[in-house]
Amino acid sequence: MTIRNLGHALRPRSVAVIGASAEPGSVGSKLTENILAGGFAGEVYLVNPHQATIAGIRCFANIAGLPEAPELAVIATPPATVPTLSGELGAKGTRAAVVITAGLSANLKQATLDAAQPYCLRIIGPNCLGIAVPSLGLNANFGINRPSAGKLAFLSQSGALVTGILDWATARDIGFSYVVSMGDMADVDVGDLLDFLAADVATSSILLYLETIPAARKFMSAARSAARAKPVIVIKSGRHKESARAAATHTGALAGSDAAVGAAFRRAGLVRVDELEELFAAAETLTSLKSVAGNELLIVTNGGGAGVLAVDDLMRSGGRLAPLAESIVTKLDKVLPANWSRGNPIDIIGDAKPERYEAALDVVLADCTADAILVMNCPTALASSSDAAQAVIDTIARAPRPERLPPVLTNWLGEDAVSGGRRKFREASIPTYESPTDAVKGFFYLWQYTKAQEGLMHAPPLETERLRVADEAARTIMRAAAGAGRSLLSEPEAKAVLSAFGIPTVATRVAASPEEVEDVAATLLEQTPSVVVKILSDDISHKSEVGGVRLGLHSPQEARRAAERMQQRAGELRPEARLNGFTVQPMIMRSRAHELLMGIFDDPLFGPMILFGAGGTATEIIRDTAVALPPLDAELARDLMGQTRIFKLLEGYRDQPPSDLSAIAEALVRLSQLVVDCPAVKELDINPLLANEAGVIALDARIRIEPREVEMEGPNPRLAIRPYPDQWERWTETSDGDRILIRPIRPADEHLYGAFIEKLSPEDIRFRFLSPRKEFSHKFIARFTQIDYSRAMAFMALDKEQKELLGVVRLAADPDYLTGAYAIIVRSDLTGTGIGWALMRHLIAYAEKEGLRRLVGDVLTNNQRMLDMCRALDFEISPDPEDSSIQKVRLKLPADLKEEADPEAMSTQGR
Numbered sequence: 011m012t013i014r015n016l017g018h019a020l021r022p023r024s025v026a027v028i029g030a031s032a033e034p035g036s037v038g039s040k041l042t043e044n045i046l047a048g049g050f051a052g053e054v055y056l057v058n059p060h061q062a063t064i065a066g067i068r069c070f071a072n073i074a075g076l077p078e079a080p081e082l083a084v085i086a087t088p089p090a091t092v093p094t095l096s097g098e099l100g101a102k103g104t105r106a107a108v109v110i111t112a113g114l115s116a117n118l119k120q121a122t123l124d125a126a127q128p129y130c131l132r133i134i135g136p137n138c139l140g141i142a143v144p145s146l147g148l149n150a151n152f153g154i155n156r157p158s159a160g161k162l163a164f165l166s167q168s169g170a171l172v173t174g175i176l177d178w179a180t181a182r183d184i185g186f187s188y189v190v191s192m193g194d195m196a197d198v199d200v201g202d203l204l205d206f207l208a209a210d211v212a213t214s215s216i217l218l219y220l221e222t223i224p225a226a227r228k229f230m231s232a233a234r235s236a237a238r239a240k241p242v243i244v245i246k247s248g249r250h251k252e253s254a255r256a257a258a259t260h261t262g263a264l265a266g267s268d269a270a271v272g273a274a275f276r277r278a279g280l281v282r283v284d285e286l287e288e289l290f291a292a293a294e295t296l297t298s299l300k301s302v303a304g305n306e307l308l309i310v311t312n313g314g315g316a317g318v319l320a321v322d323d324l325m326r327s328g329g330r331l332a333p334l335a336e337s338i339v340t341k342l343d344k345v346l347p348a349n350w351s352r353g354n355p356i357d358i359i360g361d362a363k364p365e366r367y368e369a370a371l372d373v374v375l376a377d378c379t380a381d382a383i384l385v386m387n388c389p390t391a392l393a394s395s396s397d398a399a400q401a402v403i404d405t406i407a408r409a410p411r412p413e414r415l416p417p418v419l420t421n422w423l424g425e426d427a428v429s430g431g432r433r434k435f436r437e438a439s440i441p442t443y444e445s446p447t448d449a450v451k452g453f454f455y456l457w458q459y460t461k462a463q464e465g466l467m468h469a470p471p472l473e474t475e476r477l478r479v480a481d482e483a484a485r486t487i488m489r490a491a492a493g494a495g496r497s498l499l500s501e502p503e504a505k506a507v508l509s510a511f512g513i514p515t516v517a518t519r520v521a522a523s524p525e526e527v528e529d530v531a532a533t534l535l536e537q538t539p540s541v542v543v544k545i546l547s548d549d550i551s552h553k554s555e556v557g558g559v560r561l562g563l564h565s566p567q568e569a570r571r572a573a574e575r576m577q578q579r580a581g582e583l584r585p586e587a588r589l590n591g592f593t594v595q596p597m598i599m600r601s602r603a604h605e606l607l608m609g610i611f612d613d614p615l616f617g618p619m620i621l622f623g624a625g626g627t628a629t630e631i632i633r634d635t636a637v638a639l640p641p642l643d644a645e646l647a648r649d650l651m652g653q654t655r656i657f658k659l660l661e662g663y664r665d666q667p668p669s670d671l672s673a674i675a676e677a678l679v680r681l682s683q684l685v686v687d688c689p690a691v692k693e694l695d696i697n698p699l700l701a702n703e704a705g706v707i708a709l710d711a712r713i714r715i716e717p718r719e720v721e722m723e724g725p726n727p728r729l730a731i732r733p734y735p736d737q738w739e740r741w742t743e744t745s746d747g748d749r750i751l752i753r754p755i756r757p758a759d760e761h762l763y764g765a766f767i768e769k770l771s772p773e774d775i776r777f778r779f780l781s782p783r784k785e786f787s788h789k790f791i792a793r794f795t796q797i798d799y800s801r802a803m804a805f806m807a808l809d810k811e812q813k814e815l816l817g818v819v820r821l822a823a824d825p826d827y828l829t830g831a832y833a834i835i836v837r838s839d840l841t842g843t844g845i846g847w848a849l850m851r852h853l854i855a856y857a858e859k860e861g862l863r864r865l866v867g868d869v870l871t872n873n874q875r876m877l878d879m880c881r882a883l884d885f886e887i888s889p890d891p892e893d894s895s896i897q898k899v900r901l902k903l904p905a906d907l908k909e910e911a912d913p914e915a916m917s918t919q920g921r
Contacts, residue, residue: 012228012825015132016198016206018081019106020143020188023052025150026080026104028073028095029087029111030056032064037110038086040152041140045084048156049147055080072098079103084140084150086110092136093121100129108150109135109193119196126197138193139169144186145212151191160185161214162293163207165200167192167221175219175286183436184290187213201228205825208236215293218244219286223271226616226730230278230639231800232825237279238466241296241459243289244280246271270613273637274730279462281455291448292455295441299382299417301460306332307453308380308416309355310370312362312398313388316423317355320384320446327454331355332380338373345369363393364401371402375409382417382453386446389427399431403438417456421449465649466796479680481687484510485720488690492717498548501593504711508696511684513677515708516598520546522591524573530594531569538596540564544710545576549587551712554627556583562597569594598700598707602666604659605698606706607635608678610685612692617728618685622678624656625698640682641733643757647678660701673705686733687724690715732799738856745844751812752852755804760795762806762815771838777873778835794820801827805852807836807845816840819849821857821865830862841875850883858904865901 027045031038038058045054046065056064059071070076073083073095079102085095092111099107107126114122114136126133134141140151144159155176162184166172169191176189187210190203200220207213216236223229236242246268275282283292307324309331311317321331334354342350346366351357358370367385374383385402389395399422409415420435420442422428435442443449484507491499499507505515519534521527531541545558553559557579560572573592580587607625612618616639623635636653638646651657651674662668677699685691693714700707725733739753770778797804801823807816817836823829832853836846857865865885869876871894880887880899890896 012202012232012827013206014826015105015130016202018104019108019132019134019141019198020190020206021146022080022082022106022143022148024055024078024080024082025050025052025148026055026057026073026076026083026099028057028083028085028099030058030061030064030069031086032061037152041084041086041110041150044149044151044153044156048142048149050149051147053078053080073102074098076102081106082150083107084110086152089114089118089136093118093125096122096131096133097125100126100131103129104131105129106132107134108138108140109133109196110138110140110152111135112137114194114196119194123197133197134190135193136196137169139172139191141191142186142189144189151189155180157189158183158185160187161212161297162186162217162290163188163190163210163213163215164217164219164289165190165192165203166219167195167200168219169193171219171286175289178287179290182290195224199224199228201225201232202825204229204232204236204242208232208239213240214297215241215243217289217293218242218280219289220244220246223274223615226274227732227800230274230616230730231732231798233275233278233280234466234798235801237462241293242278242280243283243292243296243455244275245283245286245289246275267613267615269635269637270616270619270639273619273639274616276462276465277639277731279466281458281462283455288451291443291452295419295452295455296459298439298441299419299456301463302381302417302453302456303460304381305329305454305457306381307384307450308332308334308374308378308382309384309386310358310367310374311355311386311388312358312360312367312390312393313386313423314351314355314357316386316388316421316446317351317357320386320421320450321355323447323450324453327450329450329454329457332378335377335379338377341373341377342370345373360388360390361392362398364397367398367401368405371405371409375405375415378416380416382419382456384419384421384449384453386421386449387423387428387431389422389424395422395424395428396430396434399428399434403434403440406440417453419443419449419452421446479512479683479687480510481724484684484688485690485723488688488715488720491715492690492720495717496548497715497717499713499715500546500548500590501544501711504694504713505708507684507688507713508708508711511680511687513680513696513708514706515711516595518593518595520591521573521594524570524577524592527573527592527594528566528570531563532566534594534596535564535566539599540597541569542595542597542709543569543572543576544593544595545580546590546593547580547584547587548590550580550584556580595709598709600700600702600704600707603700603702604656604669606656606674606696606701608681608696608699610681610691610694612728616730618691618726620650620678620682620685622650623654625696629697639731640685640729641731642679642682644672644675644679647675647682650678651675667703669701670703670705674699674701677706686726686729689722689724689726689728690717690719692716735799735803738805738852740852742848744840744848745842748843749810750816750845750848751808751810752805752848753808754799755795755797755806755818757795759806759815762808763794766815766837769837769839770835774835774838777870777876778833794818801825803853803856805849805856807849817845817849819846819853821853823860823862827861828863830857830865832865832867846879850879854883854901854903854905863903865903865905867899869897869899871895871897 027042029038030042033039055076056067056069058069061069083099083104089111139153142149142157144157149156153173157176172191207216309317309320331354347359358366387395387398422431432442441452487503487506502518505518508515519530521530534541540562543560545553558576563569605626607623607629609621619637620640621635621637624632634655636650638650660669695712696708698709735754741751743749804820806818819834821830821832885899885901888898890898
């Protein structure tokens with residue numbers, strides 16, 4: 011389930027309180043009091059078998075006795091009663107319930123869900139504070155505060171925290187569209203609520219307090235959908251708790267749970283904050299101001315010290331001071347005292363009256379290239395802070411070219427002396443902050459949100475060819491290890507797996523004894539100046555800890571002696587370890603190369619993750635790493651690299667040339683493909699991966715697998731983000747005999763739309779979008795190509811060279827994943843070639859495979875060709891009762907696709 015029947019919970023017309031009470035101090039009493047006092051306009055029914063009335067309101071003895079089925083029930087009864095009550099409510103016709111009751115065992119929770127399931131009765135909770143919908147006067151919780159109406163939705167896993175937050179918000183006149191205490195999330199979880207709120211017009215921003223994240227793939231899909239529509243701001247507790255599990259690789263040892271959470275939030279386009287107060291500061295900023303294009307800030311202040319504090323915070327956050335153009339300096343010279351700062355921050359001097367604020371801002375706003383402006387005020391006895399605030403407001407209101415005006419933030423320092431000014435800013439919807447630090451944070455919320463949106467809408471570089479991998483060869487290696495009862499691949503096996511996926515590795519040979527090491531080294535030294543010898547043991551994860559690695563050996567005898575010493579040292583330090591011999595490989599000498607670490611680890615919440623950072627033997631000490639969710643493309647790989655300190659070195663410095671960043675990114679993309687294609691891989695470690703201007707090469711590798719999963723083929727079911735479904739690519743022919751490829755759309759396909767749109771007639775565009783359309787912006791097209799394969803699909807028809815887009819069919823599933831709305835358009839000059847028929851058949855086959863129950867669409871009444879196509883495919887067609895210009899079409903799945911259907915009809919455009 012997802013949003014089914016959530017409207018009954020969050021927009022109810024009637025409410026029943028099951029367990030209503032008049033007993034002072036009880037949960038039922040406070041719950042009843044809050045609901046009755048909230049001003050809810052709908053019917054309120056009280057259920058208590060032991061009382062006739064409460065607060066003058068009649069009580070019903072049981073659910074069966076209610077005069078109607080309440081849309082929402084709020085349950086506050088002993089745990090053992092909850093499953094039975096859920097079944098009775100469902101049978102009565104109720105479709106949503108909030109279970110306040112705490113202490114339900116796992117068995118009782120499951121029994122509650124089992125009782126609710128036949129009726130699709132949605133359960134919020136158990137073990138929650140309740141919910142509030144202030145616009146309806148619904149205060150269905152046992153908290154102490156009645157929230158006021160507003161446009162912020164607040165979802166929290168902690169009920170106690172909700173009470174504190176509401177108290178804090180009430181004191182600051184912050185209102186809410188919804189407040190939901192999610193509790194144990196036995197049924198309705200954060201993903202469901204995000205899906206509901208994404209489309210809710212009463213909500214401008216969504217605030218989340220999370221302690222854990224159930225159903226990671228659903229959460230990621232819902233969060234990405236919501237973040238595209240409005241700001242989603244999140245705080246998650248426990249960010250400094252690292253994974254305590256034992257790990258066989260550097261990657262596993264370095265993997266922290268919070269790093270994975272942060273990576274998931276970034277990929278979902280969420281804005282993450284550290285403190286509870288920041289939730290509201292971020293929400294106020296993001297809902298009041300447009301996003302920024304960069305991180306350059308211009309500061310106007312009447313206090314030099316306050317401006318310096320703001321600069322310090324800006325620098326610490328990675329921002330920059332906007333340069334001040336000479337033309338602006340010249341104009342400011344004419345309106346400011348001679349001793350003004352003549353730079354950024356623009357210090358207008360402590361005796362500045364409102365008129366000086368006006369004059370300075372008139373100049374700045376008329377010709378400002380900064381990404382945002384921060385206006386500051388330190389109260390003095392020489393001028394009114396309140397009047398200064400009004401001057402700022404008036405100047406912004408009359409500024410020229412308001413559409414090009416950068417966001418303006420304000421910081422009026424102090425308490426009583428500036429309270430009037432802050433109030434004026436709030437009334438004018440201009441964000442205002444109590445300290446320079448908070449103001450700079452506000453600026454960075456805008457910058458963080460901009461980057462989050464860019465991440466959601468990014469178009470990766472065009473790949474000239476698909477990655478060529480030998481995934482079956484890799485699985486054969488894993489199969490052999492599993493057959494031998496091993497979960498840890500040997501170094502040569504691990505390198506062979508990497509080679510199968512196109513990651514460069516150094517050739518490695520195995521020797522069973524020191525004497526064999528000497529023979530192998532003799533052969534290798536005929537081709538290379540020196541060799542490396544390493545100990546080979548499944549029981550020794552980090553070879554350097556037992557002296558198990560020797561570099562730069564120039565003779566066979568040196569190699570043999572090194573192996574003998576390793577054998578002795580391992581026996582002394584790790585007597586229990588089983589030795590499998592030694593590996594011998596050429597010594598790779600790459601001048602000025604950097605040692606990197608790449609790896610895969612399995613996060614308990616989000617599944618497989620990719621790790622990148624500084625490598626070498628000190629990697630756990632340096633701890634310069636970052637993580638990302640697969641699948642990765644080249645741009646996401648670059649973003650991952652850019653999150654580390656070593657990336658600055660990789661870009662080159664002084665006489666050090668830049669490393670081949672494209673080769674590093676490609677290695678990360680290939681590593682991502684490995685985790686997608688090989689679900690058996692649980693941990694992988696490449697350390698070191700040498701990188702310089704000549705490229706990359708893996709010198710050592712470790713891989714741990716789950717033997718029971720070696721036969722499982724990709725795509726990896728544990729991925730939090732569904733990967734590109736290449737199994738849905740197929741070649742076919744048009745009715746003219748031209749060969750075409752039908753495949754899922756990719757983000758990099760945006761470049762194909764320009765020529766495609768040019769060959770669409772105005773009529774076909776109107777049929778597809780149900781209205782005329784002339785402009786197709788990058789953002790508009792990106793929404794077509796940047797799809798979430800978990801809930802949407804688009805298939806493209808391409809010519810045989812894959813350079814021209816011929817047609818597109820699209821599916822958008824509802825959050826319940828039961829119904830999919832389709833849309834199809836074919837290039838106007840290709841009508842009648844059967845491309846539309848091929849696309850439509852492919853989409854229907856996909857929808858059936860996904861388990862959807864129906865396809866629906868809206869077709870203009872005069873789009874006769876599309877309606878003919880729908881008839882040929884057995885769609886039911888009926889007029890839209892609210893719009894005579896539209897026909898509703900509906901196809902039940904599985905469909906009976908008629909091979910004899912008219913290809914001419916199938917090629918038509920429409921929606």
